[in-house]
Structures are given as C-alpha cells and as structure tokens.
Amino acid sequence: MDDRQKAQAEGEAKALFHQIDKNQDGRHTIQEIFDYYAGKHPGAMHPAVQGFVDADIDQSESVTEEEFVQHYLKSQA
Numbered sequence: 001m002d003d004r005q006k007a008q009a010e011g012e013a014k015a016l017f018h019q020i021d022k023n024q025d026g027r028h029t030i031q032e033i034f035d036y037y038a039g040k041h042p043g044a045m046h047p048a049v050q051g052f053v054d055a056d057i058d059q060s061e062s063v064t065e066e067e068f069v070q071h072y073l074k075s076q077a
C-alpha cells in the first residue's frame with residue numbers, strides 16, 4: 001500500500017469509527033458493534049465481532065480509534 005492509499009484507508013477507517021461510536025466517547029464497545037451491524041449490515045456481524053476482538057490489542061473490552069485504524073489498515077493490506 002503506497003502513501004496515498006494508506007492515507008485514504010486511514011480516512012475511511014476514521015469515518016467508519018465515528019459512525020459506529022454512537023456515544024462519541026472515543027471507544028467502541030461490543031454493544032456499539034452489535035447495534036451498528038445489526039441495523040445496517042447483519043450479514044457482516046460475525047466478521048465485525050471477530051474484528052473487534054482482534055483490534056482490542058490491550059484487551060480492555062473496548063476499541064480506541066487508534067486500535068481500530070491499525071486493525072483496519074492491516075485488513076486492507
């Protein structure tokens with residue numbers, strides 16, 4: 001992935017992060033993942049939950065924007 005593609009992917013990741021972060025606290029909870037995907041993309045629920053688990057690097061049961069973006073970039077590589 002070149003620098004332009006990486007910047008574009010980071011922008012996409014941040015936009016998606018903020019769409020999912022309903023309470024705008026800067027963290028995703030598993031409930032926010034369920035709520036977002038159940039309403040918009042129910043077929044993507046299982047991959048989204050697995051993505052949440054994989055992205056939760058510090059195992060805090062929440063995913064920060066930084067963790068989310070890092071995971072998103074890895075998935076695009």
